[in-house]
Amino acid sequence: MVSLVIQHIEQPKKIIEEGLYRKSGDLAKINKMKTEINQKGPKCIKFEDKEEIHTYTGLLKLYFREMPEPIIPYNLYGPCIVAAGSPAEIRSQMIAQVLGLLPPANKAILKLLCVHLQKESWLGFGVKLLIECR
Secondary structure: OOOHHHHHHHHHHHHHOOOOOOOOOHHHHHHHHHHHHHHHHHHOOOOOOOOHHHHHHHHHHHHHHHHOOOOOOOOHHHHHHHHHHHHHHHHHHHHHHHHOOOOHHHHHHHHHHHHHHHHHHHHHHHHHHHHOOO
């Protein structure tokens, strides 16, 4: 489900939308999509161009909020905080060690999400610069 929604969001005219993850989507539509996914599976999502992109980003945010266990499991939260707060010269190595302990599915979702958010951040920054330069 995550990769399907991200692929839709990353379409050229959609990923540059202002406030992509900051603005809320239509909660009724998000809940309707969630129900359909729970009943029929993620491939039932009908991506419609007329649908506001924030509805799809809202669906993605809801999915992550409702996961039974977060992408970084509770047992790795402490080590992750320690790694992030470690001295700069060993921080990357410590973070890599913690990420190496992630279950394969969690690691795949985290990678997909990080790549997506990096694209969104760079494209959003570029669009903002273009608007300010006018």
